[in-house]
Amino acid sequence: xxxxxxxxIWLVPALPLAGFVVNGALVFAAPxxxxxxxxxxxxxxxxxxxxxLAAVLGYAGAGGGAPEVFTYWSWMxxxxxxxxxxxxxxxxxxxxxxxxxxxxxxxxVFSVGYMYEDPGYARYFAYLNLxxxxxxxxxxGASFPVMFxxxxxxxxxxxxxxxxxxxxxxxxxxxxxxxxxxxIGDFGFLIAMFLIYQNVGSLDFNAVFAAAPAALAGxxxxxCLFLFLGCTGKSAQIPLYTWLPDAMAGPTPVSxxxxxxxxxxxxxxxxxxxxxxxxxxxxxxxxVAGVGALxxxxxxxxxxxxxxxxxxxxxxxxxxxGYMFLGVGTGAYAAGxxxxxxxxxxxxxxxxGSGSVIHAMHHAxxxxxxxxxxxxxxxxxxxxxxxxxxxxxxxxxxxxxxGVPPLSGFFSKDxxxxxxxxxxxxxxxxxxxxxxxxxxxxxxxxYMTRLMLYxxxxxxxxxxKESGHLHEAPWMMTGPLVVLGVLAAVGxxxxxxxxxxxxxxxxxxxxxxxxxxxxLLPAGEVxxxxxxxxxxxxxxxAAAGIxxxxxxxxxxxxxxxxxxxxxxxxxxxxxxxxxxxEIYDAAxxxxxxxxxxxxLWQGVDQGAVDGAGVNGLARAARALGWLGxxxxxxxxxxYVVLFVAGVVVVxxxxxx
Amino acid sequence: MFLTPALAISAxxxxxxxxxxxxxxxxxxxxxxxxxxxxxxxxxxxxxxxQLGVAGQVFVFFVMAVAAAEAAVGLAIIIAIYRHRETxxxxxxxxxxx
Numbered sequence: 001x002x003x004x005x006x007x008x009i010w011l012v013p014a015l016p017l018a019g020f021v022v023n024g025a026l027v028f029a030a031p032x033x034x035x036x037x038x039x040x041x042x043x044x045x046x047x048x049x050x051x052x053l054a055a056v057l058g059y060a061g062a063g064g065g066a067p068e069v070f071t072y073w074s075w076m077x078x079x080x081x082x083x084x085x086x087x088x089x090x091x092x093x094x095x096x097x098x099x100x101x102x103x104x105x106x107x108x109v110f111s112v113g114y115m116y117e118d119p120g121y122a123r124y125f126a127y128l129n130l131x132x133x134x135x136x137x138x139x140x141g142a143s144f145p146v147m148f149x150x151x152x153x154x155x156x157x158x159x160x161x162x163x164x165x166x167x168x169x170x171x172x173x174x175x176x177x178x179x180x181x182x183x184i185g186d187f188g189f190l191i192a193m194f195l196i197y198q199n200v201g202s203l204d205f206n207a208v209f210a211a212a213p214a215a216l217a218g219x220x221x222x223x224c225l226f227l228f229l230g231c232t233g234k235s236a237q238i239p240l241y242t243w244l245p246d247a248m249a250g251p252t253p254v255s256x257x258x259x260x261x262x263x264x265x266x267x268x269x270x271x272x273x274x275x276x277x278x279x280x281x282x283x284x285x286x287x288v289a290g291v292g293a294l295x296x297x298x299x300x301x302x303x304x305x306x307x308x309x310x311x312x313x314x315x316x317x318x319x320x321x322g323y324m325f326l327g328v329g330t331g332a333y334a335a336g337x338x339x340x341x342x343x344x345x346x347x348x349x350x351x352x353g354s355g356s357v358i359h360a361m362h363h364a365x366x367x368x369x370x371x372x373x374x375x376x377x378x379x380x381x382x383x384x385x386x387x388x389x390x391x392x393x394x395x396x397x398x399x400x401x402x403g404v405p406p407l408s409g410f411f412s413k414d415x416x417x418x419x420x421x422x423x424x425x426x427x428x429x430x431x432x433x434x435x436x437x438x439x440x441x442x443x444x445x446x447y448m449t450r451l452m453l454y455x456x457x458x459x460x461x462x463x464x465k466e467s468g469h470l471h472e473a474p475w476m477m478t479g480p481l482v483v484l485g486v487l488a489a490v491g492x493x494x495x496x497x498x499x500x501x502x503x504x505x506x507x508x509x510x511x512x513x514x515x516x517x518x519x520l521l522p523a524g525e526v527x528x529x530x531x532x533x534x535x536x537x538x539x540x541x542a543a544a545g546i547x548x549x550x551x552x553x554x555x556x557x558x559x560x561x562x563x564x565x566x567x568x569x570x571x572x573x574x575x576x577x578x579x580x581x582e583i584y585d586a587a588x589x590x591x592x593x594x595x596x597x598x599x600l601w602q603g604v605d606q607g608a609v610d611g612a613g614v615n616g617l618a619r620a621a622r623a624l625g626w627l628g629x630x631x632x633x634x635x636x637x638x639y640v641v642l643f644v645a646g647v648v649v650v651x652x653x654x655x656x
Numbered sequence: 657m658f659l660t661p662a663l664a665i666s667a668x669x670x671x672x673x674x675x676x677x678x679x680x681x682x683x684x685x686x687x688x689x690x691x692x693x694x695x696x697x698x699x700x701x702x703x704x705x706x707q708l709g710v711a712g713q714v715f716v717f718f719v720m721a722v723a724a725a726e727a728a729v730g731l732a733i734i735i736a737i738y739r740h741r742e743t744x745x746x747x748x749x750x751x752x753x754x
Contacts, residue, residue, distance in 0.1 A: 632752065632753060634749075634750030634751060634752045634753030635746070635747070635750055635753075636686075636749070637678065637681070640677050644677075644678065
């Protein structure tokens with residue numbers, strides 16, 4: 001028997017966990033041992049990637065297709081509810097662990113350069129390792145509860161890392177917001193699990209999906225909608241997307257790893273994993289696709305008018321996640337996962353590139369003791385002189401996300417839009433989703449070009465003194481950028497569609513997972529002619545966005561953030577993000593706070609519990625005691641009267 | 657043959673004792689009224705012993721012994737109170753008022 005690496009799969013999550021334990025101990029034992037922390041933090045990720053790669057190759061070598069489940073121990077055993085701690089290797093989890101460990105390892109390397117000066121260096125790597133551990137549990141878990149452990153764990157790490165610099169209240173608040181908003185989604189996930197267990201009697205993926213067509217037929221729409229509620233929280237979709245832009249308060253590599261490449265894609269993974277359930281419910285599928293398309297368009301409009309470089313990327317992430325949901329909602333599960341992978345490449349690159357820019361800006365302002373905003377694009381401009389490597393790589397990522405062939409984003413985005421269009425033949429509403437996706441693509445090309453022009457081109461607005469201190473990041477940071485740049489450029493090769501002579505490899509690789517769901521969907525084939533037309537339209541749209549940005553934006557008219565005038569009119573609405581935060585604040589947060597304070601606190605707690613309950617009982621006891629004390633007059637005569645009266649009553653009763 | 661008058665007298669004596677305890681304020685007088693009630697009961701015992709056997713007369717001796725003990729303790733308490741309060745009027749002795 002040839003030694004296959006598949007049974008070593010437990011090492012993939014175990015290594016980052018060991019890294020967390022050791023780095024966590026170093027936080028207390030030797031927080032200054034930065035070399036040891038870097039070696040462990042990065043080392044476990046590289047090792048995990050190597051093991052994952054070996055396992056995936058072993059799995060593919062054995063033919064692939066059928067899921068291999070490794071059960072380690074019994075976790076919950078209560079009567080009929082039997083949940084084992086089990087990991088599952090199948091084509092979908094293979095893709096996910098490679099993305100998580102691969103992109104994760106690159107971002108860990110980048111972090112060494114980016115965070116080296118930070119006093120919380122050991123704590124940072126401990127959290128980052130812990131995050132990777134939970135993310136791997138999420139994608140490897142063989143049942144809903146095991147996945148939920150990862151699901152909650154990544155939420156915890158996200159909270160810890162958003163509020164990493166908790167000294168500033170705004171950062172701690174952003175972490176709290178992410179945590180609370182995610183709770184709403186997690187509630188949906190839990191309800192869905194309860195419904196599944198009630199109807200199927202098991203929570204293992206394979207058992208549930210095998211039994212679903214018969215056992216879940218009645219409640220499948222409810223199950224899917226509750227699951228999707230969980231997805232909207234974790235993956236930042238309307239209506240629960242508001243935490244993600246605020247999450248940019250964390251360190252930039254965290255934004256790249258957690259809030260762009262991996263954690264926020266968990267919802268897409270969940271839908272793809274449960275493709276049988278979603279395919280069974282056309283209503284839920286339509287909701288997923290519709291919310292995805294709407295989010296893609298909506299977030300793209302907000303990104304048009306943001307000045308913080310990371311905020312633009314955050315809304316871009318929300319928008320791209322919308323694309324992924326449009327894909328998986330349409331039934332193009334492979335296309336959604338494909339976009340997930342390519343997005344991980346180019347968005348991680350964009351975030352790390354912006355990290356490199358912020359690093360340079362921060363150093364420049366630090367050198368001159370200036371307090372300007374190092375993330376505001378109005379303070380940048382012309383940075384290509386000082387950051388040539390970053391500029392080139394970010395252009396690659398920008399063209400990829402805009403959908404310029406033959407870069408990776410072109411293939412993945414086009415595949416989603418093509419699938420939506422094809423489904424439109426069966427259900428007309430998908431034509432609308434397709435059109436929204438196309439409009440979002442136009443905006444994407446525009447706002448990304450805007451970001452590039454404002455940051456790297458035109459005159460420099462950093463300041464006379466400061467610009468002398470700008471410099472390219474060290475190789476420790478540019479190295480991962482180069483690797484990601486290559487991936488962002490050629491990542492499309494994973495799944496070149498048949499129409500342009502490709503083998504659609506990822507689609508065929510994922511077919512064992514997605515075929516069960518795909519079999520339940522209406523067939524939607526489009527003719528090669530239509531397909532070519534769609535390709536052409538997508539390219540034209542991307543080109544229009546880029547050219548439009550070059551034409552419409554006047555780089556010389558920009559002034560530094562300090563002296564910039566406030567936006568007016570519609571630009572103001574966009575800059576204020578459609579006032580969604582304000583609306584949520586007025587419609588939900590304030591009423592809840594009011595309810596909590598006036599009714600629950602001052603009414604129920606202070607009034608009913610404290611007033612009627614605690615103090616009321618005490619008062620009643622005191623009143624009774626007072627009544628009793630009235631009997632104790634101290635007058636012996638009175639006592640005697642009572643005594644005699646008592647004797648009379650007793651005698652009367654006795655003599656009857 | 658004396659039973660009816662004897663029981664009547666003892667009832668009257670007992671009623672006088674009860675009334676005295678109820679209406680008088682002087683501790684000594686109340687004390688004497690209690691003795692009156694005890695002796696009313698003694699009279700009843702003796703009267704009924706004529707017909708029902710000697711047990712009633714035996715009880716009378718018990719009651720007298722208890723009454724003697726009560727007199728000793730009760731008078732001692734009254735004297736102790738008097739030393740403290742310079743009065744034996746029960747209206748002035750009400751420190752147990754709730």
